[in-house]
Amino acid sequence: MIKLFLTVASAITLMGLVAYGQTSSSSTTVATGTNGTTQTTTTTTESTGTVTEFTPGEMMVLKTEAAEPVHYRFSKQVTYVTANGRVIDASKIRKDSKVQVHYVKDGDDMLIDKVIVTKDRD
16 A cells, blocks of 8 residues: 555656646637638747746746746736735746746747746745
Protein backbone atom coordinates (compact mmCIF):
# COMPACT_ATOMS: atom_id res chain seq x y z
CA MET A 1 0.00 0.00 0.00
CA ILE A 2 2.80 2.42 0.89
CA LYS A 3 4.66 1.46 -2.29
CA LEU A 4 1.56 2.26 -4.38
CA PHE A 5 1.13 5.60 -2.60
CA LEU A 6 4.77 6.55 -3.22
CA THR A 7 4.49 5.54 -6.88
CA VAL A 8 1.39 7.69 -7.39
CA ALA A 9 2.93 10.63 -5.50
CA SER A 10 6.09 10.40 -7.62
CA ALA A 11 4.06 10.30 -10.84
CA ILE A 12 2.07 13.38 -9.83
CA THR A 13 5.24 15.26 -8.93
CA LEU A 14 6.84 14.35 -12.27
CA MET A 15 3.75 15.51 -14.17
CA GLY A 16 3.92 18.85 -12.35
CA LEU A 17 7.56 19.33 -13.26
CA VAL A 18 6.91 18.48 -16.91
CA ALA A 19 3.97 20.90 -17.03
CA TYR A 20 6.08 23.76 -15.63
CA GLY A 21 7.43 25.84 -18.49
CA GLN A 22 4.88 24.58 -20.98
CA THR A 23 3.11 26.91 -23.36
CA SER A 24 -0.54 26.47 -24.20
CA SER A 25 -2.79 28.42 -26.50
CA SER A 26 -6.36 28.73 -27.59
CA SER A 27 -7.56 30.48 -30.69
CA THR A 28 -10.73 31.50 -32.44
CA THR A 29 -10.70 31.46 -36.23
CA VAL A 30 -12.35 34.36 -38.03
CA ALA A 31 -13.91 33.99 -41.42
CA THR A 32 -15.99 36.08 -43.76
CA GLY A 33 -19.21 34.35 -44.72
CA THR A 34 -20.86 34.43 -48.11
CA ASN A 35 -23.44 36.85 -46.74
CA GLY A 36 -20.70 39.40 -45.96
CA THR A 37 -20.49 38.93 -42.18
CA THR A 38 -17.03 39.08 -40.64
CA GLN A 39 -15.76 37.42 -37.48
CA THR A 40 -12.56 38.36 -35.65
CA THR A 41 -9.72 36.02 -34.70
CA THR A 42 -8.23 36.06 -31.23
CA THR A 43 -5.38 33.87 -30.00
CA THR A 44 -4.66 33.78 -26.30
CA THR A 45 -1.57 31.97 -25.16
CA GLU A 46 -0.16 31.10 -21.75
CA SER A 47 3.46 30.58 -20.79
CA THR A 48 5.16 29.82 -17.49
CA GLY A 49 8.64 30.75 -16.35
CA THR A 50 10.91 32.71 -14.03
CA VAL A 51 11.09 36.50 -14.24
CA THR A 52 14.58 37.66 -15.24
CA GLU A 53 13.69 41.29 -16.07
CA PHE A 54 10.59 43.33 -15.25
CA THR A 55 9.59 46.94 -15.85
CA PRO A 56 5.94 47.50 -14.81
CA GLY A 57 3.80 48.75 -17.69
CA GLU A 58 6.57 48.19 -20.23
CA MET A 59 8.12 44.73 -20.46
CA MET A 60 8.87 41.38 -18.86
CA VAL A 61 11.48 38.77 -19.74
CA LEU A 62 10.92 35.16 -18.70
CA LYS A 63 13.32 32.26 -18.51
CA THR A 64 11.33 29.29 -19.83
CA GLU A 65 12.31 25.94 -21.30
CA ALA A 66 13.19 27.79 -24.53
CA ALA A 67 16.89 28.18 -25.27
CA GLU A 68 16.68 31.98 -25.13
CA PRO A 69 14.76 34.17 -22.64
CA VAL A 70 11.32 35.20 -23.93
CA HIS A 71 10.54 38.95 -24.18
CA TYR A 72 7.00 40.27 -23.63
CA ARG A 73 5.40 43.71 -23.68
CA PHE A 74 2.33 44.74 -21.70
CA SER A 75 -1.08 45.51 -23.14
CA LYS A 76 -2.93 48.64 -21.95
CA GLN A 77 -4.84 46.70 -19.28
CA VAL A 78 -2.85 44.17 -17.23
CA THR A 79 -4.13 42.21 -14.24
CA TYR A 80 -1.69 40.89 -11.63
CA VAL A 81 -2.96 38.06 -9.40
CA THR A 82 -1.74 35.38 -7.02
CA ALA A 83 -2.21 31.68 -7.74
CA ASN A 84 -5.45 31.74 -5.73
CA GLY A 85 -6.84 34.69 -7.74
CA ARG A 86 -6.21 37.57 -5.33
CA VAL A 87 -5.43 40.79 -7.23
CA ILE A 88 -2.03 42.25 -6.33
CA ASP A 89 -0.02 45.33 -7.25
CA ALA A 90 2.63 45.08 -9.97
CA SER A 91 5.26 46.03 -7.39
CA LYS A 92 4.87 42.54 -5.86
CA ILE A 93 6.50 41.01 -8.96
CA ARG A 94 10.26 40.68 -8.53
CA LYS A 95 13.19 39.12 -10.30
CA ASP A 96 13.14 35.33 -9.82
CA SER A 97 9.35 35.24 -9.23
CA LYS A 98 7.68 32.19 -10.80
CA VAL A 99 4.83 33.40 -13.01
CA GLN A 100 2.35 32.33 -15.64
CA VAL A 101 1.50 34.95 -18.26
CA HIS A 102 -1.52 35.21 -20.55
CA TYR A 103 -0.66 37.04 -23.75
CA VAL A 104 -1.94 37.85 -27.22
CA LYS A 105 0.25 37.94 -30.33
CA ASP A 106 0.17 41.31 -32.09
CA GLY A 107 2.45 41.07 -35.10
CA ASP A 108 5.87 40.18 -33.68
CA ASP A 109 4.94 41.39 -30.19
CA MET A 110 3.56 39.25 -27.38
CA LEU A 111 1.31 41.50 -25.27
CA ILE A 112 0.64 40.35 -21.70
CA ASP A 113 -2.84 40.99 -20.29
CA LYS A 114 -2.58 38.87 -17.13
CA VAL A 115 0.28 37.82 -14.84
CA ILE A 116 -0.28 35.06 -12.28
CA VAL A 117 2.38 34.70 -9.58
CA THR A 118 2.55 30.91 -9.17
CA LYS A 119 5.29 30.85 -6.54
CA ASP A 120 7.36 33.41 -4.68
CA ARG A 121 11.09 33.57 -5.05
CA ASP A 122 12.97 30.74 -3.37
